[in-house]
Amino acid sequence: MKRLRYAGVLTAVALALAGCGGEKVGSQEQPAGGKECGSFNLTVSPWVGYEANAAVVAYVATKDLGCKVVKKNLKEEIAWQGFATGEVDVNLENWGHEDLKKKYIETDKVAVAAGSTGVKGVIGWYVPPWMAEKYPDITDWKNLNKYAGLFKTSESGGKGQLLDGDPSYVTNDEALVKNLNLNYKVVQSGSETALIQAFRDAEKNKKPLLAYFYEPQWFFNEIKLVKVNLPAYKAGCDADPAKVACDYPPYDLDKIVSKKFADSGSPAYDLVKNFQWTNEDQNAVARMIAVDKLTPDQAAEKWVKDNQSKVDTWLGK
Amino acid sequence: MAAITSDVEVEVRRPRRAVVVGVLIVVWVAAYFVLRGIDTLVLGGQETTAPHRWLTDHRDDIGQGNVFFDAIRVAVDHFVVLLQNLVAQPAYDRPVPVIGWLGVVAISAYCAWAFGNWKVAVLTAAGLGFVGLQGLWQESMDTLALTIGAVLLSLVVAIPLGIWAGLSDRAFKVATLVLDLMQTLPTFVYLAPLTLFFAIGPAAATIATLIYAAPPAVRLTAHAIRSVPPESVEASRSLGSTRGQTLVKVLLPMSRSTVVVGINQTIMAALSMVTVAALIDAPGLGQTVLKALQTLDVGVAFNAGLAIVVLAIVLDRVTTAAGDRPWRTASLRRKVLLGAGGLGVLVAVWFSRTYVWAAEFPSDVTVGSRIAVIATDVTNWVQDVFGGFTYGVRDVVTVALLNPLEALLTGSPWWLVSTVVVALAAVLGGWRGAAPAAVCLVLLVATGVWHDSMVTLASTLLATVVVVVVGLTLGVWAGRNHRVDTWIRPVLDAGQTMPPFVYLVPFLALFGTSRFTAIAAAVVFAVPVTTKIVADGIRAVPVATVEAANSVGSSSWQVISKVQLPVARRAITLAVNQGLIYVLSMVVVGGLVGAGALGYDVAAGFAQSELYGKGLAAGLAIVLLGVMLDRVTQAAARRTQDFPTRGDKR
Numbered sequence: 001m002k003r004l005r006y007a008g009v010l011t012a013v014a015l016a017l018a019g020c021g022g023e024k025v026g027s028q029e030q031p032a033g034g035k036e037c038g039s040f041n042l043t044v045s046p047w048v049g050y051e052a053n054a055a056v057v058a059y060v061a062t063k064d065l066g067c068k069v070v071k072k073n074l075k076e077e078i079a080w081q082g083f084a085t086g087e088v089d090v091n092l093e094n095w096g097h098e099d100l101k102k103k104y105i106e107t108d109k110v111a112v113a114a115g116s117t118g119v120k121g122v123i124g125w126y127v128p129p130w131m132a133e134k135y136p137d138i139t140d141w142k143n144l145n146k147y148a149g150l151f152k153t154s155e156s157g158g159k160g161q162l163l164d165g166d167p168s169y170v171t172n173d174e175a176l177v178k179n180l181n182l183n184y185k186v187v188q189s190g191s192e193t194a195l196i197q198a199f200r201d202a203e204k205n206k207k208p209l210l211a212y213f214y215e216p217q218w219f220f221n222e223i224k225l226v227k228v229n230l231p232a233y234k235a236g237c238d239a240d241p242a243k244v245a246c247d248y249p250p251y252d253l254d255k256i257v258s259k260k261f262a263d264s265g266s267p268a269y270d271l272v273k274n275f276q277w278t279n280e281d282q283n284a285v286a287r288m289i290a291v292d293k294l295t296p297d298q299a300a301e302k303w304v305k306d307n308q309s310k311v312d313t314w315l316g317k
Numbered sequence: 318m319a320a321i322t323s324d325v326e327v328e329v330r331r332p333r334r335a336v337v338v339g340v341l342i343v344v345w346v347a348a349y350f351v352l353r354g355i356d357t358l359v360l361g362g363q364e365t366t367a368p369h370r371w372l373t374d375h376r377d378d379i380g381q382g383n384v385f386f387d388a389i390r391v392a393v394d395h396f397v398v399l400l401q402n403l404v405a406q407p408a409y410d411r412p413v414p415v416i417g418w419l420g421v422v423a424i425s426a427y428c429a430w431a432f433g434n435w436k437v438a439v440l441t442a443a444g445l446g447f448v449g450l451q452g453l454w455q456e457s458m459d460t461l462a463l464t465i466g467a468v469l470l471s472l473v474v475a476i477p478l479g480i481w482a483g484l485s486d487r488a489f490k491v492a493t494l495v496l497d498l499m500q501t502l503p504t505f506v507y508l509a510p511l512t513l514f515f516a517i518g519p520a521a522a523t524i525a526t527l528i529y530a531a532p533p534a535v536r537l538t539a540h541a542i543r544s545v546p547p548e549s550v551e552a553s554r555s556l557g558s559t560r561g562q563t564l565v566k567v568l569l570p571m572s573r574s575t576v577v578v579g580i581n582q583t584i585m586a587a588l589s590m591v592t593v594a595a596l597i598d599a600p601g602l603g604q605t606v607l608k609a610l611q612t613l614d615v616g617v618a619f620n621a622g623l624a625i626v627v628l629a630i631v632l633d634r635v636t637t638a639a640g641d642r643p644w645r646t647a648s649l650r651r652k653v654l655l656g657a658g659g660l661g662v663l664v665a666v667w668f669s670r671t672y673v674w675a676a677e678f679p680s681d682v683t684v685g686s687r688i689a690v691i692a693t694d695v696t697n698w699v700q701d702v703f704g705g706f707t708y709g710v711r712d713v714v715t716v717a718l719l720n721p722l723e724a725l726l727t728g729s730p731w732w733l734v735s736t737v738v739v740a741l742a743a744v745l746g747g748w749r750g751a752a753p754a755a756v757c758l759v760l761l762v763a764t765g766v767w768h769d770s771m772v773t774l775a776s777t778l779l780a781t782v783v784v785v786v787v788g789l790t791l792g793v794w795a796g797r798n799h800r801v802d803t804w805i806r807p808v809l810d811a812g813q814t815m816p817p818f819v820y821l822v823p824f825l826a827l828f829g830t831s832r833f834t835a836i837a838a839a840v841v842f843a844v845p846v847t848t849k850i851v852a853d854g855i856r857a858v859p860v861a862t863v864e865a866a867n868s869v870g871s872s873s874w875q876v877i878s879k880v881q882l883p884v885a886r887r888a889i890t891l892a893v894n895q896g897l898i899y900v901l902s903m904v905v906v907g908g909l910v911g912a913g914a915l916g917y918d919v920a921a922g923f924a925q926s927e928l929y930g931k932g933l934a935a936g937l938a939i940v941l942l943g944v945m946l947d948r949v950t951q952a953a954a955r956r957t958q959d960f961p962t963r964g965d966k967r
Contacts, residue, residue, distance in 0.1 A: 025673055046607070047611065072517065073598055076924075077924055082517050087516045100926065153829070154833070155830075167908075168924030174361060187913070188911065188913045188917050190913070191821075191909040194825050194909065196613055197822060198830055
């Protein structure tokens with residue numbers, strides 16, 4: 001026991017000696033926090049494309065405007081609730097959701113639309129590239145029944161399998177299968193992770209797969225999936241959810257902010273409002289995060305350096 | 318003599334019940350071929366019933382802007398943020414938390430030593446050091462802050478409730494019902510409503526964790542108080558103590574070690590909520606796991622999962638040691654040493670507040686990325702080598718077992734399934750089994766998700782059978798062989814605390830998106846608890862009994878089947894029961910890998926506001942399935958136990 005005590009004393013002395021040489025906490029200059037901008041809450045929805053938006057906006061707001069950005073990692077629809085409670089100020093990538101817009105913007109008046117992000121969203125049915133090469137006519141929906149046998153799995157009950165994704169996704173697939181008389185069964189994979197893993201496996205091991213997917217998505221940098229053409233979309237053809245027999249509409253992804261934030265006069269609001277870029281820009285940043293394993297901040301810094309002129313227009317310079 | 322009569326009894330009784338069960342099932346299958354497709358109550362993916370829509374419409378009526386809930390939220394928020402500022406987040410205009418890593422390690426090790434022993438103190442220091450070396454210091458401290466916050470708040474609620482339930486029979490009955498509900502209700506189900514009451518963020522995450530983690534502490538506290546010998550209480554009373562004095566001086570001290578076990582279980586439960594609570598913005602390791610999943614980065618997810626496992630092992634061993642330590646028996650020498658150690662801790666804390674190297678965990682040596690790379694490589698290797706084979710296994714099991722079972726359950730009319738299940742429950746468990754089964758089945762129909770419930774039931778039954786077979790085998794092996802037990806235990810600990818999200822990706826690669834994948838995930842999660850309970854039961858078989866069997870020349874197989882398993886029957890029943898509950902609690906996670914049915918409904922209700930009501934109903938259906946299976950198995954177990962006792966008396 002005595003030895004233990006000596007060891008303790010020795011350790012303390014050693015620590016003291018080692019410690020005195022070190023740098024002291026707070027000796028580094030802290031960047032002055034921007035008082036005029038204050039802080040705002042930015043929701044981060046669970047896909048990498050969104051994360052790319054958030055990374056760049058947060059980087060610019062912090063570096064150029066001196067704001068404090070609090071990122072909240074939330075599922076898309078959960079985040080909408082945050083506009084009412086003050087937990088969320090900014091949503092940088094909204095996919096349609098007319099029902100939520102109606103509720104939170106028109107009825108409850110707690111949120112406002114802040115314009116397009118410039119990113120075009122596409123939803124549809126996709127096959128891995130090797131299939132499109134081997135069966136060139138598979139990209140026309142009229143031929144899907146011909147190939148239904150290929151897509152049979154243990155889950156599809158003798159029909160072809162159409163794999164769907166995360167339960168939060170916008171989908172008409174069950175109605176589409178029925179109304180287009182396709183010999184397919186919609187199987188719920190339940191998550192984006194499962195969907196991507198299925199495509200990865202399908203391309204690598206040349207397995208047949210038909211699944212719901214969407215662009216922009218970082219995964220397209222890894223495997224260039226091929227879209228199957230459904231009957232062309234015409235305005236209003238998806239009005240009745242039970243009778244849909246046409247492709248998904250093109251989405252103009254937009255930004256939603258809380259009413260409080262919009263009225264605050266913060267320069268960060270102008271930044272969010274002016275923020276606009278392209279699918280290629282977003283994919284470039286998403287790729288740095290997902291494939292090159294940069295932190296969102298590093299990725300944003302790199303992109304901003306190469307695209308200063310775009311950033312300047314957001315800042316009204 | 319007693320043993321012989323009971324054997325005769327069992328031989329006479331058992332076949333008769335087995336025959337009845339067999340006849341029932343044959344009749345059911347025959348009826349299925351005649352009646353299939355009638356009254357199956359199918360409800361499409363986006364379809365809802367009137368009660369579902371009612372729930373959805375009324376979701377906002379409660380919660381929003383309620384002063385009471387706001388007050389709770391603000392209080393909990395401040396408490397958790399305070400803990401975070403203390404150890405995890407930069408605070409009070411400093412670029413570092415109040416206490417840096419050196420201080421945290423010193424304080425933790427000191428507490429482990431003071432409440433436990435020096436061995437767990439070393440383990441604590443090593444565990445925390447390892448987590449730091451993984452490059453996850455800050456995330457781990459956020460997780461730790463949230464866990465400690467939730468556990469402390471749980472105990473504030475749970476210990477008084479447990480004492481009350483320990484003293485009052487009526488309170489005990491009510492508590493058991495509520496706790497059953499709290500433990501089987503899938504965590505996803507109450508995450509969405511909680512965000513209505515408590516917004517999004519650390520407060521809601523802490524409260525969600527609290528709901529999940531409090532039941533074990535209540536149960537074990539009540540159990541401990543009830544186990545205190547009545548003689549002690551009477552002795553105290555006869556000496557003129559008041560009720561309060563008896564409680565403080567006799568009941569609480571005597572039940573202390575069991576209460577500590579309850580605290581231990583609460584900590585484990587809180588840690589296993591970490592990844593789920595991350596969905597409503599709980600800070601910490603859960604975020605890292607979820608983020609890694611978006612890019613299918615198994616390595617990074619595993620690294621963060623491993624940190625959770627390490628934290629769990631440290632906290633488990635420390636609380637276990639604290640439970641074993643006799644109270645108020647510190648010798649003078651130990652007191653002096655404790656004092657000296659306390660000074661050392663103060664020095665370490667001062668260092669961690671003053672110098673950067675002691676405040677921020679040095680980032681130049683990180684093993685985290687190496688662990689991630691190795692985990693990824695191993696996963697890829699397993700996928701490449703076993704990929705084709707596992708798909709084959711999946712297809713065989715699905716076609717030969719799962720599909721027929723599911724067809725029988727989903728294709729039969731609901732009233733036929735209900736009649737057969739109630740009849741089976743009556744044969745196996747008497748009215749104690751039949752009555753709860755009937756009530757649960759009626760309510761299941763009322764939830765509007767009958768068809769999905771039957772799909773889930775089919776997978777659950779199959780998964781439970783696998784869990785019991787594997788758990789019994791491993792448990793018997795570990796119970797008979799001490800060395801096996803030592804090796805297997807850390808693996809079981811890891812299986813219980815490693816977030817299921819981490820092994821989802823490898824399982825998806827091995828089995829594709831399918832119901833089988835969900836079954837596999839549930840098996841991994843449920844086998845540890847079954848194995849542990851079986852092993853404990855086998856070990857508890859008196860040595861003399863086993864030796865008697867050995868001395869008459871029984872083979873190992875005979876000893877196991879004729880002596881150890883029958884004697885450990887009570888433990889085995891509990892193991893089956895717990896295995897079942899654990900499988901059910903994985904249903905929602907199964908929904909994320911292609912199991913569909915109730916798990917998918919719950920996840921969809923969480924993610925889509927128009928499906929909110931249906932998600933709640935599906936969550937309720939999972940609870941109903943759980944209560945039904947639990948009551949039937951318990952009633953059946955009680956009856957099988959009755960026979961030998963009756964034989965003994967004769």
